[in-house]
Amino acid sequence: MFSSFPFRTAKKILFGTGTIDQVGTELKAYGASNAAIITDTTIAAAGWAAAVQSALDAAGMKSKVWDGSQAEPSVEVGEEAIDFVRSGGFDSIVGLGGGSAIDIAKGAAVALTNEGHIMQWIKEGFSKPLAPMALCPTTAGTGSEVSDTAVFATPELKVGLVSSMLYPDVAIVDPALTVSMPGPVTANTGIDALCHAIEGYQSIQANPLTDALAIESMRLVNAYLRRAYCKGSDMEAREGMALASLLAGIVMGNADTTIGHACGYAYVYPATNLHYPHGHAIAITFPYVMEYNALAQFEKHAAIAEVLGEEVEGLSVRDAAYLAPVAFTKLMQDLRLPLSLEEVGVTEDMIPMIARNVLKSPNHCRRNPREVTEEGMIELFSHAFEGTLAWEM
Ligand SMILES: [Fe+2]
Known part of the structure; x- marks a missing residue:
């Protein structure tokens, strides 16, 4: 006899080499027209942020890049990304990178539709569904693109923002993005x-x-x-x-x-x-x-x-x-x-x-x-x- 169980994941998963080219059409399907790309300097230097911008451009979307993500991101780094997305007129988010950039992107997507800040959401939760979000891993490890969690570091410990609303609209897993990993x-x-x-x-x-x-x-x-x-x-x-x-x-x-x-x-x-x-x-x-x-x-x-x-x-x-x-x-x-x-x-x-x-x-x-x-x-x-x-x- 089997017991009952729930099963959750991203609303849609696109897997395969070259699928990153579909990021624009995927976000556009949710009515998005202006995306913030959350990434880090290494990924930007490798040309992947520009590739995402081209794909968004081809779909008729505007975009800007924030490349301030760092390993094991602190709450402060997450808040910097939030300031960027709230001041730029964006209506959607692309997370592009390892687990750190993707976790920051989740926080940024919460910030576009909810008042408040990361520590407040961790303690009290948030109520409004997120802005359209595509998560695109550039490493093969964290799995954050299909998780309901975003982890941030404080001086004392790591804290997790957890909500079923953090599953993305689309996870785009393009193995070509992982080729430059040493x-x-x-x-x-x-x-x-x-x-x-x-x-x-x-x-x-x-x-x-x-x-x-x-x-x-x-x-x-x-x-x-x-x-x-x-x-x-x-x-x-x-x-x-x-x-x-x-x-x-x-x-x-x-x-x-x-x-x-x-x-x-x-x-x-x-x-x-x-x-x-x-x-x-x-x-x-x-x-x-x-x-x-x-x-x-x-x-x-x-x-x-x-x-x-x-x-x-x-x-x-x-x-x-x-x-x-x-x-x-x-x-x-x-x-x-x-x-x-x-x-x-x-x-x-x-x-x-x-x-x-x-x-x-x-x-x-x-x-x-x-x-x-x-x-x-x-x-x-x-x-x-x-x-x-x-x-x-
Ligand atoms: Fe892990």
């Missing part, structure tokens, strides 16, 4: 996509639809991330990773994440002074999260091990499950990612504090398939500190 960025964003798929698969909010998409996303990452990392111009690999990221984003938009993301947040800024890219931060502790959760979900972790390329035939489901973190670690080795917390500047005396930080993310803990205890997290981070799986010891 190898380390490909690795950082691609491993983040894989963590979204696996955490969504582990989540107690998972359902048969998200499970099917998560497994396919993992298969695509296993087939294409190494290729995209080794040769950025490999278009089949870029398309495979763009699709993997999209599927993982849809999974995350419904099943959300488990303690994988909470463990990654627990040891980097603002919890400590350590700065590390999002995907890397989560990946370093992720094998230990998989090992922790495998005990609660042998069948699911055995399926993860198999789809990530481990030989599971003839093994017990328990032995197969514990190969899932082994497969993940092999991918990290191939992508030249650090494999222990010690390598990235964490010291042993920080472990109890970092372990307690995970418990400060009650929603991640609630969605986790295995109960999250302080003792359990200390054990998890002790293994992550050494970079040694208990299964291997």
Whole structure:
């Protein structure tokens, strides 16, 4: 017997090389005539903002570019974008970039139709539907183009603006936009996509639809991330990773994440002074999260091990499950990612504090398939500190 479940995503998804050319006709269909393009200087310098402007122009739309997006955007940076869009006579938004630009674009689209500011919306919500919005990722990882969340940083912590109104009118996933990503960025964003798929698969909010998409996303990452990392111009690999990221984003938009993301947040800024890219931060502790959760979900972790390329035939489901973190670690080795917390500047005396930080993310803990205890997290981070799986010891 199947339980009932909801399933939400963007109103429309356009996937494929060259689909960015349709951004103008898509927004025009919503009656838009003047778009603000929210992006960053790197994407603008690569020529993608100009390409979007050409597509908007071809559809008879006016546009202007705001390129002030930064990694892990602060509330202040988001407010700068809001000042820009409110003063420019715009009626629609294009988000063009990685997760940061896309999250800022969501805030800008709220600002065009609602009074107030980001922190106010986070605390009190907002009521009016957003201005027409197209979200166009230039990395294959965050999945923010199909999520209902926009994340901003304050000096104390990261805060999320969450609303079903943040799903865009159209998500345009054009793999050609990801070709210029250097190898380390490909690795950082691609491993983040894989963590979204696996955490969504582990989540107690998972359902048969998200499970099917998560497994396919993992298969695509296993087939294409190494290729995209080794040769950025490999278009089949870029398309495979763009699709993997999209599927993982849809999974995350419904099943959300488990303690994988909470463990990654627990040891980097603002919890400590350590700065590390999002995907890397989560990946370093992720094998230990998989090992922790495998005990609660042998069948699911055995399926993860198999789809990530481990030989599971003839093994017990328990032995197969514990190969899932082994497969993940092999991918990290191939992508030249650090494999222990010690390598990235964490010291042993920080472990109890970092372990307690995970418990400060009650929603991640609630969605986790295995109960999250302080003792359990200390054990998890002790293994992550050494970079040694208990299964291997
Ligand atoms: Fe993530």
